[in-house]
Amino acid sequence: MKRRNFIQSTTVFLAGTTLSSVAPLNLFANGLVDKIRFAVIGVNGMGWSNLNALLKDPRAECVALCDVDENVLTKRTAELAKRNIIVSSVSDYQKLLTNKEIDVIVIGTPDHWHCKMMVDALAAGKDVYVEKPAGNSIHECNLMVAAQKKYNKVVQVGQWQRSQQHFKDAMAYVHSGKLGNVRLVKAWAYQGWMKATPIVPDTAVPEGVDYKTWLGPATNRPFNRNRFHFNFRWYWDYAGGLMTDWGVHMIDFALLGMKAETPISIVASGGKFANPDDASETPDTLTAIYQFKDFNLQWEHATGINGGPYSRDHGVAFIGNNGTLVVNRQGWEVIPERESGKDKIERVEFQKSLDNGLEKHTSNFLDVIQSRKLENLNASIDVGSHIAKICQMGNIAYRLGKKIYWDAEKNKFTDSEANKFLAAAYNNGYKMPSV
Missing domain, CATH: 3.40.50.720 (NAD(P)-binding Rossmann-like Domain)
Structure with missing residues (x-):
C-alpha cells in the first residue's frame, strides 16, 4: 500500500x-x-x-x-x-x-x-x-x-x-561520591570568537525576506541586519544572550550532576563591559550565583575571551572535598585535592570524547x-524547558539588579517585579498559545 x-x-x-x-x-x-x-x-x-x-x-x-x-x-x-x-x-x-x-x-x-x-x-x-x-x-x-x-x-x-557518552561517564563519576562533598559547581562559556556588534543604521527589508513573519510575536521594529540571522541572540526581543545560548548546555549538566531541581535564590551581576557602545543588548560579561540547599552554582560568561577556568573556554567543574571533576565537549578529567603531600583520590587523566553528540541525539x-x-x-x-527556565532566572536577576527568590510550590518568584518577566509579550496580532 x-x-x-x-x-x-x-x-x-x-x-x-x-x-x-x-x-x-x-x-x-x-x-x-x-x-x-x-x-x-x-x-x-x-x-x-x-x-x-x-x-x-x-x-x-x-x-x-x-x-x-x-x-x-x-x-x-x-x-x-x-x-x-x-x-x-x-x-x-x-x-x-x-x-x-x-x-x-x-x-x-x-x-x-x-x-x-x-x-x-x-x-x-x-x-x-x-x-x-x-x-x-x-x-x-x-x-x-x-x-x-x-x-x-x-x-x-x-x-x-x-547524548554524548563522555558526558554520561562524567555524570556517573560525580554520582559515585568519590569527589566527596561538592559544595560549589562552576559552569561557564568564554567565547573569544564572539566580537563586538557594530552599530549600523536601519534599512529597507532585503529582497526575498518576509520580515513581518520573521518578527512574529516580537516587538515591531524597523529592519536592522544586526538583529537578523545569527545576531538575534543579543537582543531581548528574541533571545537571552549567552546565558540562554550556552547556559542551557553547561548549567544543564551542573544540575544533572548535583541531582538538583530549582534554586532558592539567584543574584547576577555583569554588563556590556567589553563593548559598552556596540549594538547588542544582552551582557557580554556576566556572573550569576544560584543558591541551592546544599551548594552554590556559579555561572560565568564572557565574549572576546577564550581563557576560561581550568584553561577551557567552556565547561562545568564539580568542586568537592576530595577533588574536582571538569567536563566539556572535548572530554573530562578529575583533579585530586592533595593532603600531606598525597592525592586524596586517584587522578583520572583526560578522557577524550569519541562520538558525535548531534548525530547520536x-x-x-x-x-x-x-x-x-x-x-x-x-x-x-521536560528536560529542555526546565533548564531554559533556570537560565531565564539568571537573566531576570541580572535585569532587575537584585537578588530574587524562587517559590517552587507556587512556580513563581516571591518578587512582583521579577514576576513581570515570567511571560514574554506577544505582539503584532499574535497570541500566546493556549493549551
Whole structure:
C-alpha cells in the first residue's frame, strides 16, 4: 500500500475509534511506513546542522524546507539537490503542518518562535525536534511541557550533549561520591570568537525576506541586519544572550550532576563591559550565583575571551572535598585535592570524547519515534524547558539588579517585579498559545 493511501485509510479508521480504546499505532516499527519524513523550519544555522545529522540516519528522509528568507531557502534547496535530495520549499510553516505525509517538524528558528511553532506542530499531530533554548520565557516553557502532555507526541530538545557518552561517564563519576562533598559547581562559556556588534543604521527589508513573519510575536521594529540571522541572540526581543545560548548546555549538566531541581535564590551581576557602545543588548560579561540547599552554582560568561577556568573556554567543574571533576565537549578529567603531600583520590587523566553528540541525539529521537517510549528521550521537553527556565532566572536577576527568590510550590518568584518577566509579550496580532 502506498504511504499516502495507507495514512488516509488509517486516519479514517482512527476517526471512528476512541483513542483510549486502541493502542498507539506504530507505523515505523511495524514496517508499514519505510521512512520517517521530516521538514525543517529555519535552515540557516542549527536547523541546517540538525537536517544533516538526521540524514546520516537511513531511517530519515527530508521532504520540505521552510524559511522566511527566500535567499536561504534557495541556497539550501540547491545544496540538497546537488546531493540528489529533492525537497519542496515554503515560507509559511503552517503549510507544513497540513501536509499529512510529514511526520516530524524540526524547528531551527530564533528563540521567540520556538513555543508557538512547537505547540502548533503538536496540535497538527507531528513529532517535534526543537532547538534550544526550549522557550523564550518561563511561561512559554511551562506551556511547551503542557502541550507535549496534552498531545502525547515525541519532543526532543536540541541539547545534544545529553547524548554524548563522555558526558554520561562524567555524570556517573560525580554520582559515585568519590569527589566527596561538592559544595560549589562552576559552569561557564568564554567565547573569544564572539566580537563586538557594530552599530549600523536601519534599512529597507532585503529582497526575498518576509520580515513581518520573521518578527512574529516580537516587538515591531524597523529592519536592522544586526538583529537578523545569527545576531538575534543579543537582543531581548528574541533571545537571552549567552546565558540562554550556552547556559542551557553547561548549567544543564551542573544540575544533572548535583541531582538538583530549582534554586532558592539567584543574584547576577555583569554588563556590556567589553563593548559598552556596540549594538547588542544582552551582557557580554556576566556572573550569576544560584543558591541551592546544599551548594552554590556559579555561572560565568564572557565574549572576546577564550581563557576560561581550568584553561577551557567552556565547561562545568564539580568542586568537592576530595577533588574536582571538569567536563566539556572535548572530554573530562578529575583533579585530586592533595593532603600531606598525597592525592586524596586517584587522578583520572583526560578522557577524550569519541562520538558525535548531534548525530547520536538525532538518532535517539528517531529511536523514540519508532518505539514511542518517551522515557527513552535523552532531552525531552521536560528536560529542555526546565533548564531554559533556570537560565531565564539568571537573566531576570541580572535585569532587575537584585537578588530574587524562587517559590517552587507556587512556580513563581516571591518578587512582583521579577514576576513581570515570567511571560514574554506577544505582539503584532499574535497570541500566546493556549493549551
